[in-house]
Amino acid sequence: MPTTRDPAADLLHALLSRLKLRQLSLLQAIDRHRTLGRVAAEMRLSQPAITKALREVEDIFASKLFERTSRGLVPTPSGEAVLHYAGRWLAELEATTRVLTSLEAGRGGRLRLGLTQQVPQQLLSAALVHLLDRTPRMAVMTREGTTDELVAGLVARELDCAIGRSYDGDATGLVQEAIYQQEPCLVVAAKSVKRLSRGPLDWARLAQLDWILPPPNTPMRRTYNAIFVGAGVQPPVPMLETTSIRSMEMVLRTQPNAISILARDVVADMERAGHWAALPYRLNWNLPPVSFFTLKELEAHRMVKSLRDAVVEVAQGMQRTAG
Structure with a gap:
């Protein structure tokens, strides 16, 4: 038969x-x-x-x-x-060799963490302190990028977990959890605040300024474009497209009409340097929430789960304080 x-x-x-x-x-x-x-x-x-x-x-x-x-x-x-x-198989093999090498060196293992530049400083500190203050100490690799880039790194098995904005694309095996809501604000050079804050919030007037926006086809750029369209205004052609806080700071410091949208708590951290400041307008919408990302296969991994719990606990405390 x-x-x-x-x-x-x-x-x-x-x-x-x-x-x-x-x-x-x-x-x-x-x-x-x-x-x-x-x-x-x-x-x-x-x-x-x-x-x-x-x-x-x-x-x-x-x-x-x-x-x-x-x-x-x-x-x-x-x-x-x-x-x-x-690519995925070889990346997993390379990651395994790094973990084994860190264990041989007396470390407690190795974890690869992705971060966007707009993660609040308090969350970043909580994540790194949790990983580095262990006994034995963990070996940690961090990588900065946009949420899209971090998700790509997770899918390619180049990262174990990440903290970034919520992701609206399709990625097989991705697990994301919203952990912290941030309020947006308009940020300009500190010396330009008085001049640019005259009168009520007027998106048509603001659209004429020199905008710093995220790169095209990123979740945040789509969000900002939707805000302008919703206000009946054509989205501006940006002067600078970047997610780099350092690049934003340099341009805001030197260009009197430069403007961008950032999370209010991130701006508060940077305002202390005196180079930029938030305009006194309340925006009636929220940024996509800060989220914790990993892959389904890593969700129960001891160190990934431990880091997720620590970050969520700090985020909840920050949310209660902000509320």
């Missing part, structure tokens, strides 16, 4: 029994250089050896992974899929 074969099971068996990690590195090198000659030079092998190695990998996956074109070797749809997962 004939049996039903499962192609997926056969492919999995081939991968488990035949695939080697160096073959995944080879695929990444081909994708990076797009010519076998450059790959051969990087890996210090002959071009025929690289050609043979690629054929072996394609035989293991039972799929053609690259096509020769006028632009060099270009991944096929199967190649794109394999490269996507190869």
